Amino acid sequence: MNTAPAGLNTREFSFTDADFRALAKLAHSEFGLALAESKKPLVYSRLARRLRAREVNEFSDYMKLLTKTDETDERLQLISALTTNVTSFFREKHHFATLREKLVPELAQQARVRIWSAGCSSGQEPFSIAMTLHDSLPERARRDVRLLATDIDPAVVSRARAAKYPKEEAETIPEDLRRRWTTTCPDDPDKVAISAAMRDMISFAELNLMQEWPFKGPFDAIFCRNVAIYFDQNTQKRLWARFTDMLRPGGYLFIGHSERVTGDALATLTTAGVTTYRKNGGADTGNAAH
Ligand SMILES: C[S@@+](CC[C@H](N)C(=O)[O-])C[C@H]1O[C@@H](n2cnc3c(N)ncnc32)[C@H](O)[C@@H]1O
Known part of the structure; x- marks a missing residue:
């Protein structure tokens, strides 16, 4: 048959x-x-x-x-x-506005800043975060800023580490940031290279989000955008709860445009904008469940 x-x-x-x-x-x-x-x-x-x-x-x-x-x-x-690795610089712009306007004033008071881009694909997301932070944090607060950028797919992690992108892809970087943090690749005039100052802020690593995470946090913000859409409901709920545990009180979770936090994590998170959540217990966050 x-x-x-x-x-x-x-x-x-x-x-x-x-x-x-x-x-x-x-x-x-x-x-x-x-x-x-x-x-x-x-x-x-x-x-x-x-x-x-x-x-x-x-x-x-x-x-x-x-x-x-x-x-x-x-x-x-x-x-x-x-799965797809589709991504772009400054994708879902409102998250970068929240980062700059709401998060940066707090981060500016801290001795260290830790941000995780989980499911970073070929690096456009963490580089957008790095450019935003560098541009808006006062110099004294830039001393200990580290981004962790992880993805399961070794091919995209190695593209992210290489930090070279076709010129047309770089067009979504705001012009002032593009001028400051990218240069034309000497070996390929159709590509731009991201500057060392940005690359040095980021540690890239391969990581399957379903497995143990070999770090403890806490993070000031986690970006996990357009990754959980591939997972079933229970897996998503577990993931949101694990991310919440990794955030410091008052830390932010940014997710993709078609995603929603569900499950136990909602008892600890409050909505703080479009597909943006904040862990309760920080300076300005109440303890209200979402
Ligand atoms: C559509 S891209 C999103 C990239 C970026 N976050 C954005 O929003 O532009 C989804 C990424 O999730 C990664 N991914 C899928 N399943 C994963 C898993 N179990 N652990 C870690 N990364 C995963 C894929 O390799 C892919 O690079």
């Missing part, structure tokens, strides 16, 4: 319902991804090139390969194929 999903019978690789369920289970347990049945055709088209690359002839063989302990790289290829 042909058990291939409807519409996939004539495709290059056999992809049964059982294969899809096994794949969805693995993607959920390893990465928190929620793959609904309706995503089958998308999953097929995104993964077909991996099967070609690994020279396997059907999804059941690809599954066997994925579950081998020494196939960590292939599992990362899997998540890379199933």
Whole structure:
């Protein structure tokens, strides 16, 4: 009996319902991804090139390969194929206005500033944060400002570390900041390089948000935008609670435009703007649950 999903019978690789369920289970347990049945055709088209690359002839063989302990790289290829790395400088501008107008006046009083960009993709988000902070913090408050920028996908983390971007991508950086913090790459006139002053503020690292986090915080702000959309409701709730634990009282959580904090974290967070939350207990935050 042909058990291939409807519409996939004539495709290059056999992809049964059982294969899809096994794949969805693995993607959920390893990465928190929620793959609904309706995503089958998308999953097929995104993964077909991996099967070609690994020279396997059907999804059941690809599954066997994925579950081998020494196939960590292939599992990362899997998540890379199933999620997008789309990002841009100063994406969702209102968060940078909140950072500058609400957070910076407080941070200016602190001896140290710690911010985490979780799911940073190729670096445009943490560089936008770094430029905003450097531009708006008084000099004495800039001495101990550190950003942690993490992503599960090694390819994007290495692009972030390289800090070179096509000129047209840099156009969303406000002009004064672009002039101050980017230069044309000497080896490629179509690209800009982010200055060392910005790069030095950021530590880039690979991190799967589903696993242990090898640091304690606390952070003054966490940006986790357009990442949790891939996760199921329970995974999202756990993640919001873990982020909340990592924030100092009064710390900010910025999330993506189509995301909402749900679950236990809401007892400790108050809304502080569009897709912006603040942990209770800081100087200006009440203790009201959201
Ligand atoms: C759409 S990008 C968002 C980038 C940036 N935060 C923004 O809003 O522009 C989503 C990123 O989440 C990362 N990601 C997906 N699942 C992840 C996980 N389990 N742990 C860490 N990062 C993950 C992807 O690799 C991707 O780079």
